Amino acid sequence: DTAVSQTPKYLVTQMGNDKSIKCEQNLGHDTMYWYKQDSKKFLKIMFSYNNKELIINETVPNRFSPKSPDKAHLNLHINSLELGDSAVYFCASSQDSLAGGRNGELFFGEGSRLTVL
Amino acid sequence: QKEVEQNSGPLSVPEGAIASLNCTYSDRGSQSFFWYRQYSGKSPELIMFIYSNGDKEDGRFTAQLNKASQYVSLLIRDSQPSDSATYLCALKGTLNDYKLSFGAGTTVTVRA
Numbered sequence: 543d544t545a546v547s548q549t550p551k552y553l554v555t556q557m558g559n560d561k562s563i564k565c566e567q568n569l570g571h572d573t574m575y576w577y578k579q580d581s582k583k584f585l586k587i588m589f590s591y592n593n594k595e596l597i598i599n600e601t602v603p604n605r606f607s608p609k610s611p612d613k614a615h616l617n618l619h620i621n622s623l624e625l626g627d628s629a630v631y632f633c634a635s636s637q638d639s640l641a642g643g644r645n646g647e648l649f650f651g652e653g654s655r656l657t658v659l
Numbered sequence: 660q661k662e663v664e665q666n667s668g669p670l671s672v673p674e675g676a677i678a679s680l681n682c683t684y685s686d687r688g689s690q691s692f693f694w695y696r697q698y699s700g701k702s703p704e705l706i707m708f709i710y711s712n713g714d715k716e717d718g719r720f721t722a723q724l725n726k727a728s729q730y731v732s733l734l735i736r737d738s739q740p741s742d743s744a745t746y747l748c749a750l751k752g753t754l755n756d757y758k759l760s761f762g763a764g765t766t767v768t769v770r771a
Contacts, residue, residue: 577761582667583745585703585761598757632702646693646751646759650702 545569546651548633554657555623562619563654565633573597574616575634575648576608585632591616623658630655662686663762665748671768678735680765682748685729691756692724692731695747697764703747707733738769 546567553561567574575598576588590598591610605621616633634648662685672678682692691710695703709715709722709731721734731750735742745764752758 582763583697583747583766584763585747587758587760590757646691646708646749647705648703648759650704652702 548651560621565616567635571635577632579630628658665762668766680733683730689750691751693749697745
């Protein structure tokens with residue numbers, strides 16, 4: 543049973559379209575994250591929610607809108623997709639709001655590879 | 660996001676050798692440091708964390724931290740082909756930091 547699952551795993555779409563990625567965790571964690579990994583493997587935090595409350599909102603275009611209906615789910619909606627949005631988007635979770643606490647352990651999903659043409 | 664620098668590699672080592680990976684950081688106040696491993700096409704997973712200056716060993720892995728010089732390194736002893744992956748250095752400003760800041764990773768290839 544996958545701990546952090548994301549859907550879809552692959553998205554290929556045209557510029558200007560809107561797309562959503564869904565994430566679910568069954569670990570009972572309180573905090574969930576969205577990270578973006580570009581082609582150079584640089585992993586950058588975008589958002590974090592703790593018990594449905596937004597606690598991290600990095601400098602991300604407002605075309606990106608996260609939603610957390612409950613603490614086990616965190617979705618990401620992207621409007622008006624651009625070429626530069628092409629990346630792998632990782633969802634992650636941790637037990638507490640402090641980025642994995644002492645151990646710094648985030649549990650990542652398998653990633654959603656977005657390609658914008 | 661705190662700046663974390665890593666040599667992107669690829670670092671190629673023969674099987675059985677020691678792979679040495681380095682990471683430097685810009686924020687002198689950073690307190691806790693982590694190494695994640697990411698296999699190609701897979702998600703990152705935590706393999707080591709270190710807070711105190713000096714060495715920390717876990718199996719074939721040794722993390723080394725030098726806060727005065729602002730670097731943290733990872734040694735992989737007796738490298739195996741299964742160690743071929745990208746290794747991501749990450750840090751938190753304090754133990755109570757909300758964010759993990761990652762470097763771009765070093766790709767390691769172990770030659771059989």
